[in-house]
Amino acid sequence: MLRDLHIELGIPVDYGHNGGPPVFDEATDLVDVGPNLVGRQQRLTPAAAASWEAMRVAATADGVPLMIVSGFRSVDYQARLIRKKINAGQEIAAILKVNTAPGHSEHHTGLAVDIATPGSRPLTEEFETTEAFDWLGRNAGQFGFSMTYPRNNPRGIVYEPWHWSVKPA
Numbered sequence: 001m002l003r004d005l006h007i008e009l010g011i012p013v014d015y016g017h018n019g020g021p022p023v024f025d026e027a028t029d030l031v032d033v034g035p036n037l038v039g040r041q042q043r044l045t046p047a048a049a050a051s052w053e054a055m056r057v058a059a060t061a062d063g064v065p066l067m068i069v070s071g072f073r074s075v076d077y078q079a080r081l082i083r084k085k086i087n088a089g090q091e092i093a094a095i096l097k098v099n100t101a102p103g104h105s106e107h108h109t110g111l112a113v114d115i116a117t118p119g120s121r122p123l124t125e126e127f128e129t130t131e132a133f134d135w136l137g138r139n140a141g142q143f144g145f146s147m148t149y150p151r152n153n154p155r156g157i158v159y160e161p162w163h164w165s166v167k168p169a
Contacts, residue, residue: 002075002103009082011093012102021100021155027110030072037122042071045110048166052113055143061112064135069114069122069162073107097158106148112165113145140164 002023003136004076030043033052040118043054052068053168071086073081085095099105106112116122117132127133140146155157 005075005079005102008069009079009086009101011096012158015096015101016104016110019154019156021077021104021106021157023103024108026074026105026108030110033068033071033162036039036068037116038090042068042113043110044113047169048111048113051143051166054144055140058139058143058162059132059135060067062135064132065117066132066136067118069116070107072110075102075108078102097104097156100157106163106165109165109168111168112148112163113162114160114162116162123162125161127157133161136164 006013027045029045029047031042031049033049034040036042043049052071056066078099081099082095082102085099086092093159110129114123114129115132115136117130120126120130120132136145136147145164146167148163148165149155149157151159153159
């Protein structure tokens with residue numbers, strides 16, 4: 001099924017090989033963690049949700065607001081994101097530097113969050129200049145979070161200072 005979806009989207013047969021993003025299973029046990037910036041309810045696994053909430057509360061106590069942009073994404077939702085970009089005229093090679101192929105998104109696990117903060121455009125490198133990013137760099141590890149896609153990461157994904165995840169239990 002995943003291979004058929006990749007063929008439909010024009011994703012190369014060797015995608016994910018040679019150090020690219022691995023295949024991730026979709027989480028099935030998810031809980032609501034609140035709405036994102038546009039009011040859409042976001043979900044994470046129970047453990048990731050508890051870590052996210054503890055980290056968000058600690059940051060807020062330090063005067064640093066953290067907001068969730070995106071949590072869990074299904075394979076189908078990831079495919080819709082890619083289709084939308086293809087329909088807008090983007091090339092699949094360019095899309096795959098920014099969005100992983102369906103089945104390869106860490107968001108499928110329910111362990112990853114895209115984070116924003118007031119005063120910074122979400123999902124841009126601008127996030128690295130914020131107090132929130134500085135706070136995350138100093139404190140996220142205490143809550144089990146780490147930045148998945150630093151500069152020049154081995155997965156070939158663009159630098160995403162907003163994308164943080166917890167490791168599976």
